Amino acid sequence: GDSVTQMEGPVTLSEEAFLTINCTYTATGYPSLFWYVQYPGEGLQLLLKATKADDKGSNKGFEATYRKETTSFHLEKGSVQVSDSAVYFCALSVRDTGRRALTFGSGTRLQVQP
């Protein structure tokens, strides 16, 4: 079946540090890939997405490139801020399957210290 694997957290960084959160996937078909962010006590917000190989999703300084050859969709940001502290989820959805819903990774907590 479909699955998403993320690096375990928490990831603790100082403000202005470079961020990478790794995400790899297995999929039964051709997936779309997503990053969602969850702030404490809230629902999830879409951060960025990519729907085909070599696409780069970007938003709010975050980027991720769809790498089909390595089945990866790593999240990066050049300079993190305290306000980026949250849990980040990698997810996928696959076309042409009976199940039309997102499959999520376990989430990676990011803590940014001033």
Next chain:
Amino acid sequence: DGGITQSPKYLFRKEGQNVTLSCEQNLNHDAMYWYRQDPGQGLRLIYYSQIVNDFQKGDIAEGYSVSREKKESFPLTVTSAQKNPTAFYLCASSNLLRTGGAFGNTIYFGEGSWLTVV
């Protein structure tokens, strides 16, 4: 404003009780979903619905039930058969492309409901 409204935000359930979590969306989305999130874990799919009066089980449907009588509403009932219901419940919705279902379409989430067994 358009969005997804979940209620209540916090709910306490006694042993043996059924409780219902409300989810309403005014985004005119075809598909709706219920996910469960346990502390420090990812989201697991409980049920989903792509059209009114139709729904499918997700990965952890046992002990839960849903209905989809209206396009904008998708309530979730946590029954007494669910042995470990304490969790954070998230409702979501999306449009469906004519082909490929939710492929590529953004899924929007509500603010979530905390359910605790007392």
